[in-house]
Amino acid sequence: MSTRGFTGRRPPETTRVRLPPGQSLTEDFPVLQIGPNPRIDLDTWRFTLRAGSRPLKSWSWAEFGALPRTRWSGDIHCVTQWSKFDTAWEGVSVDDLLADAGVDAPTAFALAEGYDDYTTNVPFADLTDGRAMVATHYDGAPITSDHGGPARLLVPHLYFWKSAKWLKGLRFTQKDEGGFWEMRGYHMYGDPWREQRFTGD
């Protein structure tokens, strides 16, 4: 059923094919977060991989900076209905982190943890094989605090709430444990192309 009097402002076909259902293109870079930006000092910053509560490996900012670099460009999709095209990121792939830590596949699931105590769950398979990185640069410059710097997760094939800002670590879990939004009615997986915004979508 159509809405009386609504014609809409259709984006060009080239844009439409790149927009998942229910999304619109934005040129801005909207900011989404649940609270204030945490204050993060690079001198004390650490990034830690854990299996459950057991630390597997931890890097200081300098050690992290010495890891192999990865770049990715493409489109990102936020659950609040905007998408941004051709974003360019650089950081360290989760594959390279695991290799440096000397671990294979600890468990089938992970929780990303932020310095703001935010958490979000991502299956292990969605973090590896080049599908995710811990990004430190956006568009050639260090990621600003508003966008999750100094380091944020980037899992661009899922809704952007999965790309946790101000990342302090990844915790591998036995079960698929919901994170902050997943416990509040948002989808456990969050595939934009299947419009998995909310529980049951």
Added chain:
Amino acid sequence: MIEGPRLPWLDATIVGITPITHRVKSFRLAVTFDRPAVAGQHVEIRLTAPDGYRAQRSYSIASAPSRDGTIELMVEGLPKGEVSGFFDGVAEVGDTLELRGPIGGAFVWRPEDGGPLLLVGGGSGVVPLLAMLRHRAAAAPHIPALLIYSVRAADEVLVQDELVRRAETEPGFDLMLNLTGDGGRRIDAALIGEALERLGAPRHTFICGANPFVGAASDLLVEAGLDPRTIRTERFGG
């Protein structure tokens, strides 16, 4: 745990439209949610063109949670806005739209969460805060609350009469209206300091508005010593 019923698209009929400023209109929609709402939540609106093309946007609920089968939204008409332009120029009483909700589990306040409650709104970002104030007045009037409401000009204040009346008649509710335009100032440390002195240490703080406003306000509040974990933010965009 997280398995739950799908959030369905519902038909909502516009039963009332009231202009509240030159850019913002209030819309009352008849809709029955299949789950209870909490103050601070929003809905998704979906408009469909005759050829099936759709546009989808989020709007905060301005009304307090109620069982009367209606909600109020306040939409600011943006000059070329695809959806807000429809609300501003096309929508009429009797029209039916698709909507789903209520959505959002972080930017929410329930009476049992307690107070004091510090609300900081910029422009149309006051909308979800209004739902909290309305709910507080009806369900928990003993909880102290203070609203810092920042707008460019006096004629952009949403529901000024209601806010002023509440501040005058509701013990425990305090209003600080701040104009940023002509001769006014942006919210700053002094203003935040005054608010904290008037309210006392807030147990919960909610900040809503455009990006730069929310960023600036949350930094000021953290600098003023508030525990970041007690501060929740929502951004409408921009």
